[in-house]
Amino acid sequence: MSAPKAPIRVVITGAAGQIAYSLLYPVAKGDVFGHDQPIVLVLLDIEVMLGVLKGVVMELVDCALPLLREIIPTADPNEAFEGADVAILVGAMPRKEGMERKDLLKANVKIFKVQGEALDKHAKKSVKVVVVGNPANTNAFICKKYAPSIAPENFTCLTRLDQSRAQSQVASRVHISAQDVHNIIIWGNHSSTQFPDVSHGCVLLNGQKVKIMDAVKDEAWLKGAFISTVQKRGAEVIAARKLSSALSAAKAICDHLHDWWFGTPEGRWVSMGVPSDGSYGVEKGLIFSFPVVIKPNKTYSIVTGLELDAFAKEKICATQKELIEERDQALEACA
Numbered sequence: 001m002s003a004p005k006a007p008i009r010v011v012i013t014g015a016a017g018q019i020a021y022s023l024l025y026p027v028a029k030g031d032v033f034g035h036d037q038p039i040v041l042v043l044l045d046i047e048v049m050l051g052v053l054k055g056v057v058m059e060l061v062d063c064a065l066p067l068l069r070e071i072i073p074t075a076d077p078n079e080a081f082e083g084a085d086v087a088i089l090v091g092a093m094p095r096k097e098g099m100e101r102k103d104l105l106k107a108n109v110k111i112f113k114v115q116g117e118a119l120d121k122h123a124k125k126s127v128k129v130v131v132v133g134n135p136a137n138t139n140a141f142i143c144k145k146y147a148p149s150i151a152p153e154n155f156t157c158l159t160r161l162d163q164s165r166a167q168s169q170v171a172s173r174v175h176i177s178a179q180d181v182h183n184i185i186i187w188g189n190h191s192s193t194q195f196p197d198v199s200h201g202c203v204l205l206n207g208q209k210v211k212i213m214d215a216v217k218d219e220a221w222l223k224g225a226f227i228s229t230v231q232k233r234g235a236e237v238i239a240a241r242k243l244s245s246a247l248s249a250a251k252a253i254c255d256h257l258h259d260w261w262f263g264t265p266e267g268r269w270v271s272m273g274v275p276s277d278g279s280y281g282v283e284k285g286l287i288f289s290f291p292v293v294i295k296p297n298k299t300y301s302i303v304t305g306l307e308l309d310a311f312a313k314e315k316i317c318a319t320q321k322e323l324i325e326e327r328d329q330a331l332e333a334c335a
């Protein structure tokens with residue numbers, strides 16, 4: 001029998017919030033890092049939320065989870081990131097109905113400067129960071145910038161929810177399970193300019209791989225309503241719930257980290273916001289959602305060599321333009 005694994009330190013920020021409430025259980029139970037991986041959960045929120053956080057801690061304790069070795073609630077980023085193996089950065093203000101994205105950017109980006117600095121000083125150099133708080137790509141860019149001692153590729157942002165949304169839209173159109181829809185790509189920003197791209201994807205129909213284009217047989221839908229539905233899904237959820245998506249966001253965070261930890265299956269890729277290496281003409285250093293493959297040793301690489309037609313190039317250009325504008329506003333707000 002192999003020796004029991006040492007616990008890993010997993011930091012979740014915004015721990016008293018909505019997404020965290022759906023995220024804590026699967027993480028603490030072992031669904032993300034493995035059912036043999038003990039965990040120390042570090043829960044960061046702001047001072048005024050410590051009372052609420054106390055209740056969340058009580059509930060976690062009451063779950064009596066075998067892998068959960070310790071729970072550390074705190075409002076101090078320097079304490080939170082000490083020795084961190086994984087940082088799930090959820091804590092930020094969500095957009096409410098009628099709010100402009102710009103308002104969110106100014107309010108949230110400074111949080112990620114502070115947390116980048118704290119990660120730089122206190123986290124393990126191997127720490128894996130996923131930024132969820134919006135604007136997720138730009139917040140991840142700022143976090144990375146203020147943590148220069150950590151490798152840039154350790155900073156990612158969540159676009160897996162967009163991927164899941166796209167998979168489900170195609171699955172319901174073809175009347176199959178979402179798990180039989182493979183290799184859809186989300187390019188660019190986690191925003192309404194993102195480009196959900198089915199042109200390299202396939203579905204499994206009776207065990208056979210069929211191109212999504214051929215299975216759906218409706219190019220007008222794939223180039224029109226499908227794209228806008230995925231792009232605007234977050235806003236649609238806000239309009240209906242009066243709150244931003246939380247359950248589905250938590251599920252997507254679990255998928256993103258599970259695949260980063262264990263790797264992607266042969267021949268399959270997933271979308272993650274990662275620092276651009278210049279692939280597909282995207283400015284180096286921007287946090288841009290690309291298709292990536294991940295090895296079991298937890299290293300990922302951008303899938304290169306995919307052919308892009310004029311339609312795809314135009315969409316990728318538009319989302320890149322938005323990210324450059326956001327980055328410049330964020331740098332100004334942090335200066």
Ligand SMILES: NC(=O)c1ccc[n+]([C@@H]2O[C@H](COP(=O)([O-])OP(=O)(O)OC[C@H]3O[C@@H](n4cnc5c(N)ncnc54)[C@H](O)[C@@H]3O)[C@@H](O)[C@H]2O)c1
Pocket residue numbers: 013014015016017018019020044045046049090091092093094095111131132133134135136158159161162190244245246249
């Ligand atoms: N990338 C995605 O796919 C995706 C999907 C859904 C939501 N989001 C974003 O995730 C963020 C959180 O959403 P939510 O619904 O959980 O919001 P929420 O308001 O329910 O919770 C946010 C929590 O963050 C805390 N917080 C605020 N500032 C903090 C700081 N400096 N340090 C630590 N904690 C801090 C708040 O006190 C609150 O408890 C929002 O920005 C939302 O837009 C992203």
Ligand SMILES: O=C(O)CC[C@H](O)C(=O)O
Pocket residue numbers: 094095134161233234235237244245
């Ligand atoms: O603020 C938004 O527009 C969306 C919130 C969240 O990022 C989502 O995708 O559900």
